[in-house]
Amino acid sequence: xxxxxxxxxxxxxxxxxxxxxxxxxxxxxxxxxxxxxxxxxxxxxxxxxxxxxxxxxxxxxxxxxxxxxxxxxxxxxxxxxxxxxxxxxxxxxxxxxxxxxxxxxxxxxxxxxxxxxxxxxxxxxxxxxxxxxxxxxxxxxxxxxxxxxxxxxxxxxxxxxxxxxxxxxxxxxxxxxxxxxxxxxxxxxxxxxxxxxxxxxxxxxxxxxxxxxxxxxxxxxxxxxxxxxxxxxxxxxxxxxxxxxxxxxxxxxxxxxxxxxxxxxxxxxxxxxxxxxxxxxxxxxxxxxxxxxxxxxxxxxxxxxxxxxxxx
Numbered sequence: 001x002x003x004x005x006x007x008x009x010x011x012x013x014x015x016x017x018x019x020x021x022x023x024x025x026x027x028x029x030x031x032x033x034x035x036x037x038x039x040x041x042x043x044x045x046x047x048x049x050x051x052x053x054x055x056x057x058x059x060x061x062x063x064x065x066x067x068x069x070x071x072x073x074x075x076x077x078x079x080x081x082x083x084x085x086x087x088x089x090x091x092x093x094x095x096x097x098x099x100x101x102x103x104x105x106x107x108x109x110x111x112x113x114x115x116x117x118x119x120x121x122x123x124x125x126x127x128x129x130x131x132x133x134x135x136x137x138x139x140x141x142x143x144x145x146x147x148x149x150x151x152x153x154x155x156x157x158x159x160x161x162x163x164x165x166x167x168x169x170x171x172x173x174x175x176x177x178x179x180x181x182x183x184x185x186x187x188x189x190x191x192x193x194x195x196x197x198x199x200x201x202x203x204x205x206x207x208x209x210x211x212x213x214x215x216x217x218x219x220x221x222x223x224x225x226x227x228x229x230x231x232x233x234x235x236x237x238x239x240x241x242x243x244x245x246x247x248x249x250x251x252x253x254x255x256x257x258x259x260x261x262x263x264x265x266x267x268x269x270x271x272x273x274x275x276x277x278x279x280x281x282x283x284x285x286x287x288x289x290x291x292x293x294x295x296x297x298x299x300x301x302x303x304x305x306x307x308x309x310x311x312x
Contacts, residue, residue: 078120
């Protein structure tokens with residue numbers, strides 16, 4: 001166990017400490033600060049020569065600062081003769097820009113993959129990628145973990161009767177179907193039309209939700225536009241209770257106001273992104289930790305054991 005070390009940037013130190021607690025190792029010492037003009041300053045404060053290094057950093061808000069912190073930490077470890085550097089991104093930013101949706105736009109998810117590789121990462125551990133094909137943007141191994149075991153266990157213990165899993169759009173139908181099968185629940189899909197980025201309009205509910213407990217399932221909640229439209233559509237169809245769950249609580253812009261103003265009874269999220277004080281104080285959010293899942297993936301990656309078996 002003495003041949004690997006875990007470091008953390010500033011984006012989610014609480015999760016990094018929980019991972020270290022699970023593994024029974026201390027968090028590696030590193031200085032992650034900024035100069036007066038905003039430049040990021042990195043200094044690794046312990047020996048990493050010939051060690052396996054895991055850098056835990058969600059590229060969440062402030063997204064660009066978090067990404068540059070991660071790149072500089074990887075470079076610092078690489079220049080300090082680390083044996084192998086694994087970038088652990090519980091939340092992979094820029095994942096929604098995974099293809100050209102219009103002329104003259106970048107494929108940002110691919111660029112981020114290239115930056116991580118160029119900085120010196122030899123492996124990536126991430127969770128619930130927005131698009132699975134992003135794994136193919138890397139020329140290094142990628143372990144895409146799933147929060148499903150943690151979320152499914154919570155739903156099974158708290159929602160039992162007349163349950164229906166709802167996909168907020170056609171793209172999430174496969175994920176919702178897998179959850180519904182494992183929970184022995186019903187399935188519904190919302191036909192959604194998106195007119196512009198971060199703007200969505202729900203059109204129709206496919207499936208029976210009348211008198212049932214509806215749980216909307218998505219990989220992330222950003223501005224909550226999709227979620228609020230889904231809630232309105234389900235309420236109009238007579239759902240008895242409406243809940244939501246996601247892996248990544250981005251919660252930008254008007255998200256918290258939209259959730260507060262909706263009839264949502266609860267929102268279940270994981271700690272891939274730290275929850276703001278305002279969100280925590282709203283009383284609608286339940287946070288599930290994925291620290292043990294990520295910690296298990298780290299130790300299995302270090303030992304050369306199967307990571308896939310975590311989800312079988």
